[in-house]
Amino acid sequence: MKIEILGTGCKRCNDLYEVVKKVVEETQSTATITKVEDIMEIMNFGVMTTPAVVIDGKIISQGSIPKESKIKNWLSQNGKIDLKELVKQQYNALALASNDQQKCCCNPLAPANPSKKVYTIMSEDYTKLKGYEPDADLGVGCGLPTEYAGIKEGDIVVDLGSGAGNDCFIARAETGETGRVIGIDFAPQMLEKARKNATKRGYTNVEFLEGDIENMPLPDKTADVIVSNCVLNLLPRKDKIFKEIYRVLKVGGHFCISDVVLNGHFPKEFTDNASMYAGCIASAIQREDYLSEIEKANFTEIKVERTKTVIIPDEVLQENLDEETIRKYKAGNVGIYSITVTGKRGCDCGGRC
Numbered sequence: 001m002k003i004e005i006l007g008t009g010c011k012r013c014n015d016l017y018e019v020v021k022k023v024v025e026e027t028q029s030t031a032t033i034t035k036v037e038d039i040m041e042i043m044n045f046g047v048m049t050t051p052a053v054v055i056d057g058k059i060i061s062q063g064s065i066p067k068e069s070k071i072k073n074w075l076s077q078n079g080k081i082d083l084k085e086l087v088k089q090q091y092n093a094l095a096l097a098s099n100d101q102q103k104c105c106c107n108p109l110a111p112a113n114p115s116k117k118v119y120t121i122m123s124e125d126y127t128k129l130k131g132y133e134p135d136a137d138l139g140v141g142c143g144l145p146t147e148y149a150g151i152k153e154g155d156i157v158v159d160l161g162s163g164a165g166n167d168c169f170i171a172r173a174e175t176g177e178t179g180r181v182i183g184i185d186f187a188p189q190m191l192e193k194a195r196k197n198a199t200k201r202g203y204t205n206v207e208f209l210e211g212d213i214e215n216m217p218l219p220d221k222t223a224d225v226i227v228s229n230c231v232l233n234l235l236p237r238k239d240k241i242f243k244e245i246y247r248v249l250k251v252g253g254h255f256c257i258s259d260v261v262l263n264g265h266f267p268k269e270f271t272d273n274a275s276m277y278a279g280c281i282a283s284a285i286q287r288e289d290y291l292s293e294i295e296k297a298n299f300t301e302i303k304v305e306r307t308k309t310v311i312i313p314d315e316v317l318q319e320n321l322d323e324e325t326i327r328k329y330k331a332g333n334v335g336i337y338s339i340t341v342t343g344k345r346g347c348d349c350g351g352r353c
């Protein structure tokens with residue numbers, strides 16, 4: 001196993017190196033540890049915050065000094081990546097990078113970091129929508145789920161993977177004072193941004209909960225409408241989420257979700273790339289498999305309301321992938337689409353009513 005510690009020589013970077021070295025020695029691991037201090041080399045890994053740990057070419061953590069127990073866990077997993085942890089770290093870093101005041105020695109790549117571009121290639125223009133909050137718009141969505149969500153005044157709306165709250169504030173403009181909007185996200189820095197935005201606007205009926213959307217911190221049959229924008233593709237277990245959406249929707253409730261789907265397969269080197277995964281591209285599944293998961297969860301009236309072709313700019317490919325991987329990717333002719341899909345939750349009678 002090859003462990004690389006990325007850092008520009010700051011104290012935290014050296015502390016991280018020392019703690020990883022200690023754990024490697026204690027566990028008698030055969031892993032090799034190298035320091036990477038050159039800023040250009042660090043950027044090539046696609047990390048946004050240092051210090052960072054890369055194991056066998058994959059970013060494992062960034063912007064923090066993990067506990068010894070966590071490092072031991074990495075070693076015992078022999079480099080197997082916890083994809084959820086990777087996604088959480090990337091979006092925490094993105095939230096931090098979007099705050100100008102976070103520019104400091106340990107965040108050398110923010111906020112004009114070119115590798116951020118992979119997260120924003122699918123974004124939509126929200127600026128003319130009622131409820132638009134510029135500070136909540138990080139450009140990381142891939143559609144406009146509220147457009148087809150049929151939100152009514154007084155509705156309870158839940159937004160899965162709410163980020164800085166972009167879609168929640170648009171939904172709030174539709175539910176009005178009598179409704180309620182609940183955003184759920186697992187990245188603490190995103191939640192902090194979202195809560196600040198809600199406070200700034202003086203909203204008392206928009207709240208942000210910390211949690212994993214695969215196990216939402218909400219009782220059964222809470223929501224009239226569930227929306228989500230460019231999030232479900234990031235879940236390693238795509239089969240679980242639509243069952244969870246079904247559980248949290250009220251009988252007769254519905255969802256409207258924008259997400260990325262594929263037609264064709266990426267080369268392995270492409271799917272292994274952390275930025276391409278967390279950027280919602282390599283994490284996507286085949287379109288028919290996605291729709292089939294919705295059917296399997298017993299939703300009715302499933303409709304793809306909108307399909308948009310996604311083109312990855314050459315600049316983004318070059319920033320994140322080597323030439324050979326780009327060549328293989330282009331030869332594969334994979335179709336990448338952002339779809340906005342709706343579905344309805346029927347009743348629990350099992351067809352008797």
Ligand SMILES: C[S@@+](CC[C@H](N)C(=O)[O-])C[C@H]1O[C@@H](n2cnc3c(N)ncnc32)[C@H](O)[C@@H]1O
Binds near residue numbers: 137141187190
């Ligand atoms: C591509 S961003 C989209 C953010 C927001 N929907 C928007 O359009 O601005 C994905 C968001 O989903 C969150 N996320 C990813 N997986 C999650 C999970 N399993 N549970 C909760 N939040 C998750 C990330 O932290 C991130 O804020």
